[in-house]
Amino acid sequence: MEKIAVGMLGFGTVGAGVAQLLEEHKQELQHQVGADVFLKKALVRDLEKPRTGQVNLREDQLTLEADEVLGDPEIHTVIEVMGSVDQARKYITQALQEGKSVVTANKDLMALHGAELLKIAADNHCDLFYEASVAGGIPVLRGLTEGLASDRITKMMGIVNGTTNYVLTKMSQDDRPYQEVLLEAQELGFAESDPTADVEGLDAARKVAILANLGFSMNVELSDVTVEGITSITTDDLAYCRQMGYTLKLIGLAERKHGKVELAVQPMMLPNDHPLSSVQNEYNAVYIYGEAVGETMFYGPGAGALPTATAVVSDLVTSVRNMRLGVSGQHVGEPLNEKHIKPDSEVFSKYFLRLHVKDATGTFAALTSIFAEEDVSFERLVQWPVEGMVNTAEIVIITHTTSLDVYKRLQQALHSLDVVIDIKSSYRVEGGS
Ligand SMILES: NC(=O)c1ccc[n+]([C@@H]2O[C@H](COP(=O)([O-])OP(=O)(O)OC[C@H]3O[C@@H](n4cnc5c(N)ncnc54)[C@H](OP(=O)(O)O)[C@@H]3O)[C@@H](O)[C@H]2O)c1
Incomplete structure (x- = not known):
């Protein structure tokens, strides 16, 4: 069976999940792509760091030299799971210019530089996939670009940040204040030690920008999204919501009407019978309204090693299939619609x-x-x-x-x-x- 080498930039939480899936689902993946896809090399910062994932790479599979991944002619697809913006942008650009397809989980990067990187990918006849960048394990981007490709999307509303959904769920259910629940979320690993990007709504805004780009085929920028976080929500507010039959959620909204779009992240009161009201704890969901299909909702885990890795490896499967069919980079086109933001x-x-x-x-x-x-x-x-x-x-x-x-x-x-x-x-x- 043909062997196809992939390289990875980063071998942390998501990277370890990817290595685990490549090994544990080997048979299914071989069946899917008709080839044996194996991880040749992974870039890390520290070779001595103890690695506690299910799969331990051999010593010669880890490297401190990016060129051992980016410059290896045998490596067909590069998986970027290292995070950051500048370094990742530089490496992904280099990989694409070397003719390698790229799969990334990096929402910060795709929200800021997605259009530029997709153009570089298209110019070099390579794929650039980023399913894991929005709502981790939920296949919502592919849902938009493939499952709903025939429809005209008019509205997307998402609970796309697990940390804030966890905090609001617990504040409301247990009638406990914001700071106390945030601390608990940090102890349980649902919130980062610096939770600013999550609680101020910036993480969700990045995902709204990515969703709107795809769903509305429009070059939307992160700065087009108005952003408000959850830090000033009180238990009194949540009590009123409950009394009045509403649930308060941090919602990422992208709505299009008459060619103009509204993009926002803000705490929003939803009627209790709204599909998003029942999304609890760290779970994510994206509600999509299409003119033809009506209402649909994608629901599942928005983060975590294996859920996120499923999205990354699914992108990898598509990338390898495209290579074998000789159609890499052919899905990318210029956005159909000009951007007009609603006043x-x-x-x-x-x-x-x-x-x-x-x-x-x-x-x-x-x-x-x-x-x-x-x-x-x-x-x-x-x-x-x-x-x-x-x-x-x-x-x-x-x-x-x-x-x-x-x-x-x-x-x-x-x-x-x-x-x-x-x-x-x-x-x-x-x-x-
Ligand atoms: N964690 C999730 O649930 C999740 C969900 C969706 C998307 N994502 C996205 O996935 C990406 C990875 O997240 P993660 O949670 O797996 O991060 P992580 O656990 O911090 O892992 C990052 C990995 O990249 C390596 N790395 C970082 N900077 C590097 C540099 N400058 N040079 C070389 N290696 C470098 C680190 O090396 P060392 O191991 O040596 O430190 C580590 O192996 C991020 O873009 C994140 O936003 C994560």
């Missing part, structure tokens, strides 16, 4: 507002006149006294649908209103009652 006046939603106001005559009249001025009506309005705060009431409002520019003006007007002590929180509300 705030065309972004419509309902909003949840939690206000602390003076508990006095005239407060309601002042509030309602501000809403009336902007022509925004209430879907719900509830008032409670605030425990321990004399003369202060808490007002929770869900508005009817309004545009984002109007809502921003409304918030400004509320801030400057004498009877409003504080806007405690505000979230976008998706659909439902």
